[in-house]
Amino acid sequence: MPVPSATTVPVTGEGRTAADASADPTDASTDPTAAPLDRGSGPADLPSRVGPVTGWGRTAPTTARVLRPLTYEAAVAAVTGSDGRGAIARGLGRAYGDAAQNAGGAVLDMTGLDRVHEIDAVNGLVVCDAGVSLHRLMEVLLPLGWFVPVTPGTRYVTVGGAIGADIHGKNHHGSGSFSRHVRAIELLTGDGETRLVTPEDEPGLFWATAGGMGLTGVILAATLQLLLVQTSLMTVDTERATDLDDLMARLTATDDTYRYSVAWIDLLARGAKTGRAVLTRGDHAPLDALPATSRARRDPLAFRPGRLPAAPRFVPEGLLGRTSVGLFNEFWYRRAPRERRGELQRLSAFFHPLDGLPHWNRIYGRSGFVQYQFVVGHGQEEALRRIVGRIGARGCPSFLAVLKRFGEGDPGWLSFPMAGWTLALDIPAALPGLGAFLDELDEEVAEAGGRVYLAKDARLRPELLARMYPRLDDFRTLRATYDPRGVITSDLARRLAL
Known part of the structure; x- marks a missing residue:
């Protein structure tokens, strides 16, 4: 497909008017149970409310x-x-733990800064506010033949949040994390200065900000390098792996031939089935892969994500127990084809299946859930086997468990990815003894030279942090340099003494 001839495309929008139609209603800032925003009750007469944030x-x-x-x-x-x-x-409240909370202080809802300022449609660059969501970028960029370089399991994250958490996706083994594709950041530091930060001119501040959980300052805007695509569809290969060793062997042997790769893993399977999985890999479909007479061929860059009704506000506790999740896992594994090649899927189905169910986090009941993600390096496969075995023996009912193979570690001082294996799982918070069990897993991960993902953490003990993130002292020193009064802070920062 030819590159669009226009060099720059200005895109404007004030406040939420441009994005309201596409904004996901599940972020805390638009929760109908939250107190309304009142004019004149905050600094500089900003709209504000006082209430719970989670x-x-x-x-x-x-x-x-x-x-x-x-x-x-x-x-x-x-x-x-x-x-x-x-x-x-x-941003849109998708950090699972306390990274975007600040008890007794101020929380800046950045979704009001949601302008896409400029698109270079030849070179694939976009300049946008930090409050623009990846969903909004897809709406704007796909018709021009461009896609975001990295997307996690939800497109309802803001650009600022994507940089602050240095998010990763199914393509980390080849493309790295989000911040590798950021060319510049406009950063408001705690000393009140606004700085244009690039990896070339200020590498220390840039790579401390990438993955720094918002603690080096408030990201106001960013310039991103994009990915050229011909269609809004994916060509997908799916296969079943009989156990964890089979899964890792398949990933190791052929992962580098795919741009995107992820495996759903059954963590309740025991014995010879331990770690059985459904492996899904793919790439952006070229135009000639679309049937000649199809609707998709007539409009190959259309972005039409579907949506189901929202999850109910009140869900009974214990709905996702071992029995129900075990039945789901059995069904999901058997439903998957033993091997299927070249299936065409929508972007939303391949990357963001849960986005089709607004407020899906309610299905865990009032107690909520813990999302636990760790990574261990290559050569630590035995540690991964032990942890998967322990989770299965403990009977943790997780139906959203995924395993991926990471590529080279990222430069961010607190960036999570490192070359190796990462496992993410969700666990109902009400599970008895969960805290002590996860503490034990933390120790095993740290002993193996691995780390847990701070964007998903709500309970890590601070004494383990330096073992997991070797540049922690450098990060603390830089924070003190640019924010001597400690203005930028959060519940996460206080809990982990960041």
Whole structure:
């Protein structure tokens, strides 16, 4: 497909008007149970509310004043006018734990800064506000033949959040994490200064910000390098793996021939079936892969994600227990083909199946859930086997468990990925003894030279952090340099002494 001839395409929009139609209603800032925003109750007369704020896991809400800046100047005023409890930026609320919470302080809802400023449709660059969601970028960019370089399991994350968590996707083994594709960041640091930060001019500040969980400052805008595509469909290969060793062998042997790769893994399977999985891999479909007379061929770059009704507000506790999840896992594994090649799938089905169910985090009941993700390096496969075996023996009812193979580690000082194996699983928070069990897994991960993902964490013990992230002291020193008063802070920062 030829590259669009226009060099730059300005795209404007004020406040939420451009994005309201596509914004996901599941973020905390638009939760109908939240107190309404009131004019004039925050710094610089920002709309604000005081109320509970929680992560996507819904496990540990704390009360904060939520401010919603609509301009860069308002964001500066919110940071410089914050009190002794400081401020932290928040996007669409998809961090599972307490990274975007700030008990007793200010939380900056950045979704009001949602403008796409400029697109270079020849070279594949976009300049946008930090509050723009990946969903919005897909809506704007796909008709021009461009796609975001990295996407996690949800497209309802903001660009600022994607950089702050240095998100990874199914293509990490070849493309690395999100921040590798960021060319510049406009960063408001705790000293009140706004800086244009690039990996060439200020590498320390840039790579501390990438994966720094928003603690080096408030990201206001970013310039991203995009991925050229011919269609909005994926060509997908699916196969079943009989156990964990079979799965790792398949990934090791052929993963590099695919752009995207992920495996759903049955963590309740025991014995010879331990670690059985459904492996799904693919790439963006070329135009000639689409049937000549199909609707997709007539409009190959159309973006039409589907949506189901939202999950009910109140879900009985224990709905996702060992029996129900065990039955689901058995069904899901047997439903998958032993081998299927070249299936065409929508982008939304391949990358973001759960986005089709708004408020899906409610299905765990009032107690919420813990999302636990760790990585161990190549050569530590035995540690991975032990952990998978322990999870199965413990009977942790997880139906959203995925295993991926990471490529080379990322430069971010607190970036999560490292070359090796990463396992992510969800566990109902009400499971008896869960905290002590996960503490034991933390120790085993640290002993193997691995780490847990801070964007999903809500309970890691601070004494393990330095063992997992060797540049932690450098990160703390840099924070003190750019934020001597400790203005930028969060519940996560206080809990882990970041």
